[in-house]
Amino acid sequence: MKTHKLFFLLSLVIIVSPVLSPPLVEPQGEEKRRRMDSLPFLEYNETFAKEVEDLFLKVASFDIRVREKYGEESKRKLIEMGARAVPPLLDMYLETDVARRRVSLFQIIKGIGEEALPYLWYYMDNSENPKAVSRLAYLLGEIPSKESLPYLVSKLKEKERYREALGSIAYALGRIGDRRATPYLVELAKDEDVFVRKSAVVALGRLKDPEGIPVLIHSLEDDYHIVRYPASISLKEIGPETIDPLLDYLESDAPSIAKGYAIEVLGSIGAVEKDKVSKTLLELLHSEDPWLRAFSAEAIADLCVISAKKRLVSIMEKEKHPFAKQQLVEALEKLENCEKQ
Numbered sequence: 001m002k003t004h005k006l007f008f009l010l011s012l013v014i015i016v017s018p019v020l021s022p023p024l025v026e027p028q029g030e031e032k033r034r035r036m037d038s039l040p041f042l043e044y045n046e047t048f049a050k051e052v053e054d055l056f057l058k059v060a061s062f063d064i065r066v067r068e069k070y071g072e073e074s075k076r077k078l079i080e081m082g083a084r085a086v087p088p089l090l091d092m093y094l095e096t097d098v099a100r101r102r103v104s105l106f107q108i109i110k111g112i113g114e115e116a117l118p119y120l121w122y123y124m125d126n127s128e129n130p131k132a133v134s135r136l137a138y139l140l141g142e143i144p145s146k147e148s149l150p151y152l153v154s155k156l157k158e159k160e161r162y163r164e165a166l167g168s169i170a171y172a173l174g175r176i177g178d179r180r181a182t183p184y185l186v187e188l189a190k191d192e193d194v195f196v197r198k199s200a201v202v203a204l205g206r207l208k209d210p211e212g213i214p215v216l217i218h219s220l221e222d223d224y225h226i227v228r229y230p231a232s233i234s235l236k237e238i239g240p241e242t243i244d245p246l247l248d249y250l251e252s253d254a255p256s257i258a259k260g261y262a263i264e265v266l267g268s269i270g271a272v273e274k275d276k277v278s279k280t281l282l283e284l285l286h287s288e289d290p291w292l293r294a295f296s297a298e299a300i301a302d303l304c305v306i307s308a309k310k311r312l313v314s315i316m317e318k319e320k321h322p323f324a325k326q327q328l329v330e331a332l333e334k335l336e337n338c339e340k341q
Contacts, residue, residue: 044088048084048088049092052088052089052092055074055078056074056078056089056104058070058071059074059075059078060103075108078108079108081112082115083115083116086115086116089108089109090105090119095129095132095135106139106142110143114145117140117145120136120143121147121148121151124152124155130161130162131164133162133164133168133169134162134167137152137172140152140176141168141172141173141176142175144175144177145176146176148172148176149173149180152172152181153181153184156184163193166188166196166199167193170196170199171199174202174204174205175203177207179209179211182207182212185204185207186204188200189204189212189216189219194222194226195226197219197222197224201216201230202234204234205233205234205236205238208237208238210238210242216234216235216238216242217235217242217249219231221254221255228258228261240273243273246262247276249262250284256291259292260291260292260295263281263292263295263296266280266299267301267303270299270303278305281299285300285315290323290324291323294324294326295327297312297315297328298330300312300331301332301334301335301338304335306335308335309335312331312335316329
């Protein structure tokens with residue numbers, strides 16, 4: 001009978017950065033020994049592995065009748081096994097190419113929760129397979145814990161080696177929500193891969209760290225909508241601290257599409273500095289760029305700048321660009337609703 005032995009082995013990873021305080025340092029010395037002692041020595045034999053496998057295959061069966069009859073009960077049993085089930089599940093299914101099995105694995109590990117974390121850290125620390133690292137990172141995001149940060153960040157030291165995992169690492173860093181991750185996410189937001197950039201700008205919005213504002217504003221100029229739009233959402237998530245940087249950005253020679261996103265963000269969050277924001281937006285109503293005129297009219301209406309109504313009417317009567325004219329009409333309708341409230 002084959003016996004598999006797994007024990008919790010933490011290897012030292014020290015991330016030194018002047019931006020981070022405190023630094024991301026894995027436990028060491030007495031603390032490391034305490035953590036190792038707190039995790040019971042775990043071994044599983046073929047009988048236990050077969051029990052886990054049988055239950056899992058009912059959860060992830062391709063036969064809908066099997067799933068309907070046994071799936072939920074089998075999932076419950078695996079979750080109730082707790083941390084004990086994690087090593088055999090990861091050994092058997094972490095690198096599966098079968099989507100149903102991968103999703104089922106994620107659901108079960110997430111259901112087990114924080115008990116699973118030491119084993120996810122162990123596999124993350126020791127895996128050299130980018131696919132496995134990507135999936136482990138995703139799972140660490142599904143069970144967010146600040147203690148997972150060093151294991152995630154350690155893989156960023158070999159960025160090209162673990163390129164396939166970068167998007168999942170960014171996702172996990174955002175879900176964990178610790179602002180010590182901001183510098184790493186800022187770098188990922190500049191990555192050559194569009195999907196990594198997207199994951200990074202979304203994560204920066206979750207952290208709500210003003211340190212992420214410059215790269216998020218720069219991301220409004222990205223070639224891809226799937227980066228530009230979430231960057232604008234993340235700026236809204238950060239809130240009023242983005243107002244002054246965005247107003248400065250509107251003074252630059254940035255592309256009109258990027259300025260359009262900036263204006264839309266100001267229309268969403270600018271109420272706290274309504275006079276300052278509306279002054280800039282009113283000036284943009286006279287821009288030579290019809291798109292900026294259109295976006296500014298919409299933002300003015302979103303802020304309920306009722307005093308701008310007469311100016312909007314005057315500009316609308318002279319407007320020749322169809323989109324800008326339509327936005328001016330809609331803005332006036334919104335302002336009328338503002339007056340009624």
